[in-house]
Amino acid sequence: MDLLKNNAFLFLILLVNSCASQPSYTLVDEELETSVTETLKYYLYYPPDYQLNSEKEFPILLFLHGGGEVEGGLDADERIPPPSLILRGKEFPFLILAPQNSFAKSWWNTRAVKQLLDSVVSNNRVDRHRIYLSGISRGGGAAWEMAVQYPETFAAMAVVCGMTPLPYASWINKKMPIWVFHGEDDAVIPVEESESMVNKLKGLGYDVKFTKYENVGHDAWTKAYATEELYDWFVLQSLDSQ
Template identity: 50%
Template sequence: MRAILFFLILVLCIACNSKQDTAITAGTYTSVNKENLEYYLYRPKNLKEKKPGLLLFLHGGGEAGAQLKHLKLGGPPKLMEEAYPFPFLVLAPQHPYADKWWNTQAVYNLLQDVVAKNNVDTNRIYLTGLSRGGYAAWELAINHKETFAAMAVVSAMAPVPYAHWLNHEMPIWLFHGAQDSIMPASEADNMVAKLKELKFNVRYTKYPKTGHNAWDKAYTTDSLYIWMAQQKRN
């Protein structure tokens, strides 16, 4: 019943919000290891909490090394532009290098800075990433395992040994296209099998006729954000 009520509120907020209602802040952060990260921070107008939750989103290789505005072409940043009523703040950093992995320590430093300055509820920090950003999400989840209340990974490499190092209390949702020729669906298949074997709370959405771009479908799934908002770190 609570999930149905939350969904109805979400739909009503989508209907009543307009593009002029967006509250997107662009910023630049320099981490202690001298990594410069530009980022967007989004505070939905429907969000009235004094101590809100926060979703950290890591984009894929297509936007790496590009301009910050290119983040708005897809995923949660695109929804920011459309004034989507996320039930939490959304933090979307820009990966500055086209041909390198994410510097996850710099991302974590940025996250800590944003959390402190925006009075974020540290028991409601969520993590998601697509493709290259999805791999970075796995890395963040194992290196800072007491930070995240839930995570969602889309179209990404999923090293099965990582399953042993994750916080067992953290719910996980994977999305992947069955016809992905860049990052085979077997990555997600094998990780999900291992997570289930280890008794994790795991969900898996596999799109049968979708290639590498499973994120357009995944990030426009309202139930993803409803599910996240229901999770809270013990």
């Protein structure tokens, strides 16, 4: 009987040791090629003299709208500038690409936006050293994301009341000028979001302008895009001069 107990105990020890020596996971050295597609509708504005000069290259501004402007047939009075300003007859000195996010509760697919931008740039007379970026609210957050993901693409960026990727601030091109706008009374995306990002960037030595509007809520874009200095500032920026 003692021998039987001893043998059973020895078997249990061997079993435990055997289990302990086995890996708890399996490492598979394989890969899968994925493909994600998205259909993006977009508006493309051409400056008045684009057709008058068949060789001149023009800057382009990529504008990303916010959640309130998802695709849905908004009229001119409901659209947000710069597109609404264009519909009212304002002229700009550069092309403006304004893609449409069709999903009410979905982030911008920034990879798809970058592919669209690359296609538009390739098929038009665009100065690749003068590609500008701007966005509001959810589109402002996407603009920050694109600045992080594609640091060598944009010559300047203006963001209005957007969420910020604070931990990745240093990934943004340090030579790219940035202008941030935010309303102090914003109840949707607090002004502290922009304040923290601006302070972080300035501490890292970035060229950042910050405009805060008193007694203004989430619709800071109304004042921001009515600032003529903003467009003059854009056209002065080029990757060549950085």
